[in-house]
Amino acid sequence: MPQLNGGGGDDLGANDEMIPFKDEGEQEEKISENVSAERDLDDVKSSLVNESENNSSSSDSEAERRPQPTRQDLENYEKAREYFSEALRRQQDGGFFKSPHYPGYPFLMIPDLSNPYLSSGSLSTGARTYLQMKWPLLDVPGSAGLKDSRASTPGHLSNKVPVVQHPHHMHPLTPLITYSNEHFSPGTPPPHLSPEIDPKTGIPRTPHPSELSPYYPLSPGAVGQIPHPLGWLVPQQGQPMYSIPPGGFRHPYPALAMNASMSSLVSSRFSPHMVSHHPHSLHQTGIPHPAIVSPAIKQEPNQGHLSPSMHSKSPAPVKKEEEKKPHVKKPLNAFMLYMKEMRAKVVAECTLKESAAINQILGRRWHSLTREEQAKYYELARKERQLHSQLYPGWSARDNYGKRKKRKREKQQPDGESEDQFSSRNKKPCTQYMPPDKMCDSPASSHGSMLDSPATPSVALASPAAPAATHSEQAQPLSLTTKPEGRAHHPHFSLSSKPQGPSPSSALSLSIGSPGSQSPHILSRPIPFSSLQHAMLTPPTSFHQAALHSHHALLQSQPLSLVTKSAD
DNA sequence: ATGCCTTTGAAGCGT
DNA sequence: ACGCTTCAAAGGCAT
Structure with missing residues (x-):
């Protein structure tokens, strides 16, 4: 760090x-x-x-x-x-x-x-x-x-x-x-x-390609x-x-x-x-x-092209103006800043290169950061927003809002296909995106991998610098590595589900740690959801009870880190 | 060549 | 006010 x-x-x-x-x-x-x-x-x-x-x-x-x-x-x-x-x-x-x-x-x-x-x-x-x-x-x-x-x-x-x-x-x-x-x-x-x-x-020579x-x-x-x-x-x-x-x-x-x-x-x-x-x-x-x-x-893909809808609605000058309008991107949020900084590190430590997998790792590591560590990034993000607003006073996220999707729609939905049809057609099952042989930093690498084992077991979900509204879990004594903003709907068991939808192959990853341990996880390898689905979807079973029991016991003494993906 | 995947957070949009 | 959606970065991968 x-x-x-x-x-x-x-x-x-x-x-x-x-x-x-x-x-x-x-x-x-x-x-x-x-x-x-x-x-x-x-x-x-x-x-x-x-x-x-x-x-x-x-x-x-x-x-x-x-x-x-x-x-x-x-x-x-x-x-x-x-x-x-x-x-x-x-x-x-x-x-x-x-x-x-x-x-x-x-x-x-x-x-x-x-x-x-x-x-x-x-x-x-x-x-x-x-x-x-x-x-x-x-x-x-x-x-x-x-x-x-x-x-x-x-x-x-x-x-x-x-x-x-x-x-x-x-x-x-x-x-x-x-x-x-x-x-x-x-x-x-x-x-x-x-x-x-x-x-x-x-004169300074042009570097050889290999030296670049x-x-x-x-x-x-x-x-x-x-x-x-x-x-x-x-x-x-x-x-x-x-x-x-x-x-x-x-x-x-x-x-x-x-x-x-x-x-x-x-x-x-x-x-x-x-x-x-x-x-x-x-x-x-x-x-x-x-x-x-x-x-x-x-250019963003297709940005330069006129969409059918735009064709019908917008006069040419407006379109031209819009075309010329530079694309000012959103300022990065805290996590994005964190990712930007840590990505190379993770890539270096793992053999992973796929961003999706890297991002999963980074997401876990983000949750495992201490409050102070996260605060730095929240503060940076705040500064960035501030600067961004100074640089582009008139800019609004609205400027970019829907652009991408609109383009996508225009491209894929030329025949007036309904939005629902389009959405469902384009939704992919939420699966654990992690090559099996590259589980470099599953919460479980835990066998001592330094990647996901913060010196301080997750205490902080949010930064003091972060907008309070989005981090209501600050006061919680233990980290469940749930997403802030109430995305985790099960405060005690923390089965946060993404709205993306059904997936038979979703995974549950559990990590349980002891305070101060460098590799605190007892169980943190992602578990294929298929193997847990039954247990999860049925009323308190032995697994459920055991898990809850474990959790409650840990509430007394140990930090718990639990990252889940569910299939509903 | 283009979009998807995956993550969190900020902000827009719709109800 | 609330919940959902989109976009920001990244780069391998699939189409």
């Missing part, structure tokens, strides 16, 4: 203030990080200048394709450097910046220099745009380097940065808030900030188009993939998001105007905002 800011989270409301380091060692570490970041910027500048100088004579085709840095580019660099100096100075003063966006979370974001999308104006495709400069108070899990076995440095020392996610999978706010530190750790300078210089050309981080999901064809690491300073020319929109896109101030004093700028930058007036998610400044998924770049 990452420790956010010492685990306190109480200073979330603070804004751009200095946070004392926990100890001198930490401070030194952070300072050295920034020193090296600053040094890296110098390197970058050198390479920039070198490139500029060599460009005319270089025979390197890559270099030829690249435009020469302009005065503006260099100015931008200087500004960025200025910021780094300031950051460094403040660190040396004994603190570090908080994010202007999430002031409670001390990390700096710098533009991802190696992000091909950054220089392209196609940020809205979802490329992670900013690099996390540091997240000093988070413990960095060993998975940092897990995804890149080619790393020359150990995972915990490497600076793998999850800069780019799959474009269509990035959360709008991800560039502003990096929730996960999984792939980032302090220490060595980021590769993209200290680009390897090609001895021939004197797996977080750069570039297609083989795209690899050759990887832009200059200083893409934000050196826009690519003649590259349709990263084409610069009319008006040009030169990132004017990459360090913008880092600078506390610029938070006002940031807010103006990400004003809603860009939403309505910049179909390509470009602000007046020319900065595309990744929070917006421009339909021109990323």
